Amino acid sequence: MGNAGVKPLNETKSINGSRVVLIDDDWKNQTKNCESFEVYKYVDFKGGGSLVDSYIEGENEKTQAIISQSQITKNLLGEQGCGIFTKLSQFTPTQLLCNDKSRDTDPERCDGDYDTVDGDDEKLLVCWDTNKRGAVGETPLHICFLINQDVHRAIAKCLLQAYPAMAHDIYIKPEYYGESCVHIAIVNDDEELLKILIDECHASIHQRARGSFFMPESQRKRIKDSLPLELDTLEYEGYAYYGEYPLAFAACFERKDMYDYLLDKGAQVNAQDTFGNTILHLLIIHNKLDMISYVMKHTSVPNRSIKNKAGLTPLTLATQLGYNDSFEKLLELESQIAWKYGDIQCCVYPLKHLDSIGPDGRTNLESALALAVAGESDGHLEMVNSGVIYRLLDEKWKAYAKKNFVASFIAACFYLAFMSTAIYTRSSYDLLSPRQPSDYVRYVFEILTLISAIMYLGLQSKAIHSNGMSVYLRSLYHVPTHASFVLSCICFLLCIPGRFIPGGRSYEDIVVVFGVLFAWIGLLFYCRGISFLGPFVEMISRMLSGDIARFIIIYVIFILAMTQAYFFMYKACGSKVFDSEFGTMMALFKMTIGHFPWAETVIVLERSISPSQLLQYQKSYCCNMSSDDNDSESSMPPRGLMVIKRVDVKGISAKWKSRSRAALEQRKIWNGLYNIRN
Structure with a gap:
């Protein structure tokens, strides 16, 4: 399997807010050490190979001759390359991973179960020898379908004409296990080759592509870690999660003609993949609105009530994912028109999967209403504030919720x-x-x-x-x-x-x-x-x-760390504030909210400093004063703390006014005495 129909393998992609590079180890094996795989001598991923060279030279007959030669037939199974039937159970990826010499594999990881492989006794027609395939279990026919150039399409037709059983070959390695040429033809939108595969070669239309490449990204990681799949997962983002079945591939890629063709050939419209998803589920996941309308109006209408392994119908899955457009599209397709009046119509929407009240009267938390209310995305908010869900909530509020709410309050x-x-x-x-x-x-x-x-x-x-x-x-x-x-x-x-x-x-x-x-x-x-x-x-x-919870976690870590530091630092100083672990913790808490006992802390710190150092520190914040004859206890000159402060202007003004009044009174007295003498 290459990059047909999917994103380039070296393309960056955002997963959980980070940028990562999408790289497939198995894909790298297809382009590395190609000489060790004989299958690449016929067709390789660089556009070369003996079949390609002979066809480019214009020797179609030579190409047919090479195909019929023993160098091709020696790789085929059965009489004249007709293939043999083999049980699928022998292709367990555990055995293949342990026996694969092209990969560095940890033997301990080979003990795990691998859920993407058929574990039943279903028989599969195998044409190309499984021991003579490419790095990921492919045949030359698969490579021709992948490259999808005119030359390779012509070579593919020659191979199918000579050996029709090759159409039944699938990838047998874990990465792309189960993929057939039918899947690749659908991805390439090649209806001609698709009809050749099914009509002339009788390729299976029920083959499931269940390799890890076709799994959601979250499950790919579990597969690499040899962990069982989470079948009830809701994280469906991945490389090529298209539903495993060819019909699901056609629906996801919006190949309407191929979709009709596969249904005519007997494809099951309600088939479920590993995660229980049907075609409708997959169209919801990929948000294909036009194809949803086409599928729902088709003569073979899929069942809308089928639940996946997560317990969700297509309608509730659209609600869970917050896809409001797909949700409204499904609702409109499920509704019944009661009456019309011009451009006004009255529609009735079924409550089976919509209302939170189930058929038995119990609360259905898997209903569309409950999922929309519990959702947190913009799509969920849009669902609740408009449309059918808003009308349903309004009717429930009027019917009983308002009365019960007021009584409870x-x-x-x-x-x-x-x-x-x-x-x-x-x-x-x-x-x-x-x-x-x-x-x-x-x-x-x-x-x-x-x-x-x-x-x-x-x-x-x-x-x-x-x-x-x-x-x-x-x-x-x-x-x-x-x-x-x-x-x-x-x-x-x-x-x-x-x-x-x-x-x-x-x-x-x-x-x-x-x-x-x-x-x-x-x-x-x-x-x-x-x-x-x-x-x-x-x-x-x-x-x-959210934010406050994360802040509290970091805050507590710092408080605990500083508690131990302060407790042991002041243990020998006899501090009453930091005399116990709990007291130290509470003191540090007070520090963080502004109530810092800095006065006592300063006094405690002085006890751990020598007198000579304290005198040096004192010189940095004091100044000399005039000597006081009465102070004869110390030979050191007196020192003082210089403080610059604002003078009380109101007090000075009052004193000036009182002295002015006294001067005026004194002047009046002197004037009186002067007048008496004269």
């Missing part, structure tokens, strides 16, 4: 009121020994809080009984604020043993703290139902689960 408000009153009237002495009237009030509201919690948990147990524990837990996972309210009720019920166990006051206080915290966080669940608060609640929850 009122009950939650009463619960919070009971809880808050019980907390605010909580005393510091023995809670079982009432001393004041407020203690009796507390008893009443504690009982009301417990009754409310029991009633709420009773409703939750009813939901668990109706839909099952797994469905209930998934609903709590998608709405953490609702889960917080449930945890609050559980916490208050867990307080009961602490009230009666001797010494259980500390236990009760801790559980009450968590219960109060969870209760008020649970109130955010009801804020989501308010139009001007809901988006902000969602934004905060995304921040908490």
Whole structure:
């Protein structure tokens, strides 16, 4: 298998946000050490080979002669190259990988199972000897189909005319296992050769291309690691994941004429591949809108209710992947027109796979509505805010959701009121020994809080009984604020043993703290139902689960690292702040929020520095002062700390005004005395 119909093998591709280079080791083997494989002497990937050279020389008869010579027939099985029937089970890739000398293979990795190979006893017609094939198990006919030039197409016709059984040969190595010339002809859009293969050579139209090259990228990695396939995967991005069957290849490449032709020849329109995907599933994966319409309007209509290994129908798969265009296309094709009035029509959409309420009344989390609400892509947002899903949500809100939401909100408000009153009237002495009237009030509201919690948990147990524990837990996972309210009720019920166990006051206080915290966080669940608060609640929850969660992880790592460093650094200094691991951790936490005990830290650090060094440090921040005769304790000149500060202008102004008044008064007195003397 080469690069026919797929991206170049050296092309870069984005996977999970990073750029990687797509390289196939088996493809490299086809172009390396070609001399060691006799099959490349006839046709190679460089455009050469004995068959090509003879045909280019214009000697078609010579080409036919070479094909009929013993050098070709010696590679064929059966009488006159008619082939022999062989069990597919003998082509297990485990054996081939261990016996393949062209690859460096770890023997330990050959012990694993390989799910992409037929493990049954189905028989396959083999014409070209499996021990005389190319690096990836190909024959000259496969190479001619891959190169797909006029010369190679002509050589392929000669080979098929001489040995029709070669049309049944498939790739037998793990990378491209199961691929036949029928698949390659469909990829090349060569209807002429396709009809020759099927009509004249009777090639199988049910052959499955199940090598790792045809698997999603996530499964290719598991195959290389000898791990079993994840059949319920939803990651279908890969090299050439086209559904294994020739009919699926024709649909994915939008070969409508070939699609009709294969159906006429008996291809199964509802055939499922390794992952349980049908043609409709594959068209959804590749987002082929025109082909979806063509397939759904065909005389052989595929079954829309078939689920893949992930439990998804084509409609729910489109919802899961967030492909709004494919989702709306399938909905329109499944709908029934009730009436028309000009360009206005009334359509009825089936609720079987659309509504979250299943036929038995249980919640169906695999429905299109549930998947669209749980999705996070732009396509999911578009589904919820417009179209059929928006109308369905609006009808459900009017029917029962609004009424139940308001009733639940009122009950939650009463619960919070009971809880808050019980907390605010909580005393510091023995809670079982009432001393004041407020203690009796507390008893009443504690009982009301417990009754409310029991009633709420009773409703939750009813939901668990109706839909099952797994469905209930998934609903709590998608709405953490609702889960917080449930945890609050559980916490208050867990307080009961602490009230009666001797010494259980500390236990009760801790559980009450968590219960109060969870209760008020649970109130955010009801804020989501308010139009001007809901988006902000969602934004905060995304921040908490995303950026802030990652920040907290890194923050805790740094705090733990610095805790040990500070604890051992101050251990010999006798610091009260860093005297224990927990105290050190709390002190570091205060540092990060701005409450840094730097004054005590400075004093503690002085104890680890010699007096001479301290005097040198003191010189850097002090200046000399005039000597004080009264200070005779030290021979060193006095030093002081220079501080530049703003003078109190208001005080100076007041003093100036008072002195001015005194001067004026004194002047008036002198003027009076002068007048008396005169």
